[in-house]
Structures are given as structure tokens and as C-alpha cells.
Amino acid sequence: MTHADLARFHSDPAHWKLGIFYFCRADPRILVPKRILGLGWTLNFGRPMAIPFFLSIIALIPCSAALARFLGAGSHTRFAIELLVVAGILVFCHRLTHRPAKITESKSDSENPGA
DSSP: OOHHHHHHHHHOGGGEETTTEEOOTTOOOSEEEOSSTTSOEEEBTTSTTHHHHHHHHHHHHHHHHHHHHHTTOOHHHHHHHHHHHHHHHHHHHHHHHSSOOOOOOOHHHHHOTTO
16 A cells, blocks of 8 residues: 555545545555644544544543542542543554555566666
């Protein structure tokens, strides 16, 4: 899958349901940039792991707060833990969407190695 393929999938209006939900089975990414680039990320609902991924990310915040409360952390410590979890989620999503895609060699390049 090339960067051009990913950009073509992303820019195709047929892959955007109601203008905000991205659904493309051919796109291997779970997280994709929103339709208006620079405004964040959205899920690729065409991938089978999109919903479990979303639910696990959402569950991290209350689970970390409950664990901190169970361990006897004060309110300031719980707030700091929740802030770190949210920051970690944001960094994870950024890294996931900006990792280099596997660039495949086109057939014409493999046939003409000296060109």
C-alpha cells in the first residue's frame, strides 16, 4: 500500500458516511486523519478492530481513575494520573497515524532495475 493509495482512499467521498464517519475496508489503518486535515483523528469503521480499539481507549480513563482510588491516591494524584493517561492516548494516536506506511514497489520499477 503506497502513500498515494492511502491519500486516494482518504479523499474519496464514497468512504465518508454522513460526511464524518470513515468506512474503507481497503485502508489498513484503524486511525485516520479527519476529513479536514489537522483537526484530529477518526476511526476507520471498515476495520474489524475499530470498535474494540475505541472501547479500550475509552475504558482506560475510568479504569485508571478507579485503580488510583483503590490504591488510596488523593484527588490531585488521581487528576495527574488521568491527565497522564489522556496525554499517553494522544501520543499513541499520533504515533499510530503518522507511522510510515509500507511502501510497495510498483511492477514497472521491479522490471527495470537499472532505470
